[in-house]
Amino acid sequence: QYFCEAYLNLFNSKGIRADPQDAGGEYRSALGVPGGMSNPVVDVVAEYAGFKGMQVEEGKGNEPDSLKQRLIYVYDSDQFPFYPAEFYHQYHNDFQDKPYGREYNDLRFKAQDRGTLSISKCPGDKKLI
DSSP, rough: OOHHHHHHTTTTTTSOOOOOOOOOOGGEEEEEEEEEGTTTTTHOOOOHHHHTTTTTEOOOOOOOOOOTTTEEEEEETTTTTOOOOOOGGGOOTTSSSSSSHHHTTTHHHHHHHTTOOOSSSSSGGGGGG
């Protein structure tokens, strides 16, 4: 329940996410859970999403951006495993608010040391290679 509340708090009262400057399918609102739509947590997410006029829909892969559609794509994480985004894009400051601080920003290096995050071959990471 706490996760559902925290996740849905990423959207404003109208169900729109706080980063409208970021557009494209890579920014669609998504949730990956084992079993996808059959996972019981989806019912809880759908209930909380409904409070903001949002809906959940099965993600099939390669969906477009869901900005202003008030839609969350739910993916079966067994079929669509998690892949972290570019290294440079992890633990960075939000552009909507004050900086989170160096301690937060440096979490990317701790994740790299643990082996859970690495520099990718994506364009944004080229300067780090």
